[in-house]
Amino acid sequence: MPAWILYSGVVIVFWGVVGLFQKLGTNRISAHSLVVWLTVGYIVLVPILLARTGMSGLGRMTILIGVLGGFTNGLGAWYLFASLEAGAKASIAVPLTALNPLLTIILALGFLGERLTLVQWVGVAAALIAGAMISYETGA
Numbered sequence: 001m002p003a004w005i006l007y008s009g010v011v012i013v014f015w016g017v018v019g020l021f022q023k024l025g026t027n028r029i030s031a032h033s034l035v036v037w038l039t040v041g042y043i044v045l046v047p048i049l050l051a052r053t054g055m056s057g058l059g060r061m062t063i064l065i066g067v068l069g070g071f072t073n074g075l076g077a078w079y080l081f082a083s084l085e086a087g088a089k090a091s092i093a094v095p096l097t098a099l100n101p102l103l104t105i106i107l108a109l110g111f112l113g114e115r116l117t118l119v120q121w122v123g124v125a126a127a128l129i130a131g132a133m134i135s136y137e138t139g140a
Contacts, residue, residue: 015098019090019094020090022080022081022084022090022094023084025037034081035074035078035081038074038077039074042070076097080093080094092134092135095134096134096135099128099131101127102128105124
């Protein structure tokens with residue numbers, strides 16, 4: 001089994017649990033405050049990651065891409081927390097926001113020249129249908 005499959009499975013576990021922490025957090029503090037504490041969580045990882053990989057060989061463009069990735073991740077988290085704080089159900093909002101790879105697909109097609117197979121396009125359609133289904137709520 002390729003290592004990336006194992007890593008992806010670990011992501012599913014961690015990001016699955018984080019949705020619970022995000023909702024519990026927004027039940028207690030504001031979305032703005034939760035972003036601050038999320039950032040503290042990232043900062044705690046910095047010494048561990050630097051000890052493993054170091055900073056050698058990183059050019060300015062690589063650092064800029066990393067910072068922009070972190071900035072957009074932080075903004076996305078902030079808006080997710082605002083959604084939860086405004087009363088969204090974690091069981092709906094978190095999975096719905098997990099459709100973000102659909103935008104990544106569009107960007108990868110346009111900017112990276114990547115192509116999808118027919119089966120992958122069917123997966124995209126299934127994800128869109130799943131998003132609509134999971135966000136559908138009937139009246140009280």
